[in-house]
Amino acid sequence: MTLSDFLLKSKTDYLNDVKNGSGREWTVVMGNEAGDLDSVASSIALSWVLSAVKKIPSIALLQISRNDLGLRPENVHALKLASLSTDQNEILCIDDLPSLTPFPSNRFALVDHNRLLSQFAENNSDVKVVAVLDHHEDEGLYKDTANPRMIVVPTGSASSVVTQYIRKEVLDGVERVSIPRELSDLLLTAILIDTNGLVPGGKGELLDHEAAAFLVPRSSILGSNSGLSNPGSTSGAISFLSTSSSETELHKLPSLRSLAEELSEKKNDISDLTSLDLLRRDYKQYAWTPSSSWASSSTQPIQVGLSTVPLDLRDWFLRDLTSTTSSDSEPVFWNSIDSFINQRGLDVLGILTTFRKHGKHRRQALFVINSTSEQEKISGLEKRIQEGLEGSEQLALKRKEISDMISKYLSKHLKKEKGKREEITKQIKDGEESVKHKIHLYKQGNAKATRKVVAPLLKQIVEGP
Known part of the structure; x- marks a missing residue:
């Protein structure tokens, strides 16, 4: 059975059982709500091993709507490489399920995160998290119910953790089952994109290299440019990987390097x-x-959203400037921020940008505090967030003013167009002044600190003493 056939059959059978009231007989495998390639690949892989090896009815569920699948071209490309249909109809998205309360299943396996979101447990009796495979900070949950429970930090990709579990079950288990080549391809693409192609000095850890070394000979990635003496054969790949040092040499394989570059280009x-x-x-x-030491004991949980965006904020601002008219002189950027905050009911929105300039990796951080939220809560929240972020040695933030940042940028790129520079600068200032929220913009000194670093820091700032 191909991976496509497996997914389509699982989806059809699960939706039929949900319709017939038997959804609680299934284990739902979920990645996190960002729906990146790591979550997609690792959830599909774990659902396969639970179903094919453990004989436990399992379904991979993406916590994104079907319309959002196209927002990540790298996901679409990786799924195409894994021989899924062009519309990815085999995949179960959150909006493929009927709007039911409680959620129709009560057994969950978590990958690429280790805390079940509240909407899946709300009014849902006997909810149980039966597996956790992750690479984020361990929140210490489900130790009495989750088996396996593998949280490996640091690791570049959750798909590497899932691959390690598959290695154990497929190679060391009683039932020896061949992993589908398409699944090896999918896991490998996730690992490559999360570790910057496994290059030295990147995000790849030992487990990532070991996982890739396991997957390569079982994948269809190797082609005529693989760099192996017999690239099309499993034995040739295994021969290349037979020495202890070869696991960290995978980035030298032309086929993997080419694929990593292709995925990165799609992602950006x-x-x-x-x-x-x-x-x-x-x-x-x-x-x-929030802690009662700084907020009222009656304060509701603070809603914090973090968006990672592969774009320099300066380019984003300039791209979204609208022509000045009598009806609308604000940049689209700020209108979008306001709409997004209102749609999600956010108290805080953090935008974490990641991009390359002059051959170097750069990051910026823009934090928007919703000033229309409960004032007593927000007055203390803004101060705590500002002091907590600016005091973090791990992030090494440097405060910036939006108008100054844009003005310097324009001076370099529009040297001979003074009129245009002045027009754009005015639009930026007018837009900034019209914003109803509190804004804090930073240049991030530590470009290696991702959302996996920022989120725990913000949690500590909000919940701490």
């Missing part, structure tokens, strides 16, 4: 995305209860 192709698309394409939301 955001030219057709609107500002709202950019905000929601790689987004996670958290609910943290």
Whole structure:
């Protein structure tokens, strides 16, 4: 059975059982709500091993709507490489399920995160998290119910953790089952994109290299340019990987290097995305209860959203400037921010940009505090967030003013167009002054600190003493 056939059959059978009231007989395998390639690949892989090896009815569920699948071209490309249909109809998305409360299943396996979101447990009796495979900070949950429970930090990709589990079950288990080549391809693409192609000095850890070394000879990635003496054969790949040092040499294989570059190019192709698309394409939301030491004991959990965007904020601002008219002189950027905050009910929105300039990796961080939220809560929240972020040695933030940042940028790129520079600068200032929220913009000194670093820091700031 191909991976496509497996997924389509699982989806059809699960939806039929949900319709017939038997959804609780299934284990739902979920990645996080950002829906990146790592979550997609690892959830599909774990659902396969639970179903094919453990004989447990399992279904991979993506926590994104079907319309959002196209926001990540790298996902679409990887799924195509894994021989799924062009519309990815085999995949179960969150909006493929009927709007039921409680959720129709009560057994969950978590990958690429380790806390079940509240909407899946709400009014849902006997909810049980039966597996956790992750690479994020361990929140210490489900130790009495989750088996396996593998949280490996640091690791570049959750798909590497899932691959390690598959290695154990497929190679060391009683039932020896061949992993589908398409699944090896899918896991490998996730690992490559999360580790910058496994290059030295990148995000790849030992487990990532070991996982890739396991997957390569079982994949269809190797072609005529693989760099192996017999690239099409499993034995040739295994021969290449037979020495202890070879696992960290995978990035030298031309076929893998080419694939990593291809995936990176797809990931960074955001030219057709609107500002709202950019905000929601790689987004996670958290609910943290503030400490009573600085907030009222009656304060509701604070809603914090973090969007990772592969675009320099300066380019984003300039791209979204609208022509000045009598009806609308605000940049689309700020309108989109306001709409996004209102749609999600956010108290805080953090935009974490990642891009390359002059051959170097750069990051910026823009935090928007919703000034229309409960004033007593927000007055303390803004100060705590500002002091907590600016005091973090791990992030090494440097405060910036938006208008100054744009003005310097324009001086370099529009040296001979003074009139245009002045017009754009005025639009930026007018837009900034019209914003109803509190804004804090930073240049991030530590470009290696991703959302996996920022989110725990913000949690500590909100919940701490």
